[in-house]
Amino acid sequence: MNNKEMIAQSLSMLQIAWSTDMTKERFKLYCTMLADVNPVTLTQAVVNLINRCKFLPSIAELREECSALSAYVNAHKEIPTAQSAWERVIKCASTYGYEHGLEHLDGLTLKCAKSIWSSFNTLMGDEYNEASCRSQFIKQYEQEEKREMHRQRMANSIKDNHVLLKAREKAEKEQAMIMSGQKQIEMTRTGNLVEVAKEPVDVTEIINKSKISDKGKALLKQAIGG
Structure with a gap:
């Protein structure tokens, strides 16, 4: 069969x-x-x-x-509930303090904790409001959880579609290039945004064309390993 x-x-x-x-x-x-x-x-x-x-x-x-x-x-690790994640944040803040608490958090909990972590700074004095921080944390956590579930659904839906997988890989590579500065976004005259690859910079050529002394040029080339 x-x-x-x-x-x-x-x-x-x-x-x-x-x-x-x-x-x-x-x-x-x-x-x-x-x-x-x-x-x-x-x-x-x-x-x-x-x-x-x-x-x-x-x-x-x-x-x-x-x-x-x-x-x-497959024993996939379940995403903690928003409430249990908040309880973990409170525990880390009280156990390890403002300076080191974030080091003991990870994943979605860490991402959401960063937005309210300054509230645990003792220098804030009496400005800390647990109810407000909890509400803000849980709201963000639930939003991020929905995004993650949506991302997983999309990933599962194209796992056997080689055309879409290749397109996704290409998009991820291009996004990485933009983030690293190898590509930039420019606007055309018509108002459309396009990705443009940055031209490589020849530092040695720039140094050679500069109006500094030969000794200075030699020192600069040595500094950049040229």
């Missing part, structure tokens, strides 16, 4: 459970859209949703259930 047949077999349970809703055309669509999912994982996801759902699960619901199963099976 090939992978396509195994996917169809996994989804056939939906046809039995929701015979009036799962038409032949819809069944074919489900098989096509879920063809990249591991059939074993899909089978368990279908069983789970049949036991839980009153209505025919959507393709999106099936994918979410498959993702949850895969994460559990």
